[in-house]
Amino acid sequence: MTARASMFSLIVQVRRLIHDNGTTTVWSDEELQDWLDAHRIEVIRAPLQYARTVVGGQVVIRDYATELSNWEGDATLTDADGNTLAPETANLVVGRWSFTAHQQPPVHLTGRSYDVYAAAADALEARAAQFALAYDFTADGASYHRSQQAQALLALAKQYRRRSRPRVARMVRDDVSAQG
Incomplete structure (x- = not known):
């Protein structure tokens, strides 16, 4: 194996x-x-925490995080309807994901943290x-x-x-x- x-x-x-x-x-x-x-800890559709930022007078949410760290490379993010999301960046060591544009919460994480x-x-x-x-x-x-x-x-x-x-x-x- x-x-x-x-x-x-x-x-x-x-x-x-x-x-x-x-x-x-x-x-x-x-x-x-x-x-x-x-x-390992297995997580299924856990809601991620998010940070609001103000861009041009508008509140935008691009950054999401979890308290757990060291995620396996196949961790997936989904929106409220279960659609798979593709973040611009993913830092699996610290458990942070960023999008280029506003991403409406909730964003859910499914994966394994070690x-x-x-x-x-x-x-x-x-x-x-x-x-x-x-x-x-x-x-x-x-x-x-x-x-x-x-x-x-x-x-x-x-x-x-x-x-x-x-x-x-x-x-x-x-x-x-x-x-x-």
Whole structure:
């Protein structure tokens, strides 16, 4: 299975974060796509926020945005009737779209947003696991500390987890009775 073409820029972004962008890579595009897919949010016809600007005394709406970032390349915008819209510019990294002319709201977004930092942390933790059994040794008066690789990878993964999207979990206590 090959990675989806619409994932190219996201995969490049994760490769940059984990420093896996040389001529020989540690992870395949498909593996990185799998980690990205584990941290995606699917959005169907979500209304976008818009900004009003005044041009020649007229209120014009050209710019639309969403709170989520890092969108897959196949995200689509539609108008109130479900017609597909073609924005002049699209910044999928920050989630902003612009039109050349006034675009009457509402504009809806359908697509997938990804947490590149969580995916990068997953990849770094998997790489650290490959070094988990590395050993330190001394030869010819020199010390070699191979175990430091795993520690450094885990430290960077921890840093990326802090930058990843917050997660919310619903907890239910079953040790107390409901009050009526």
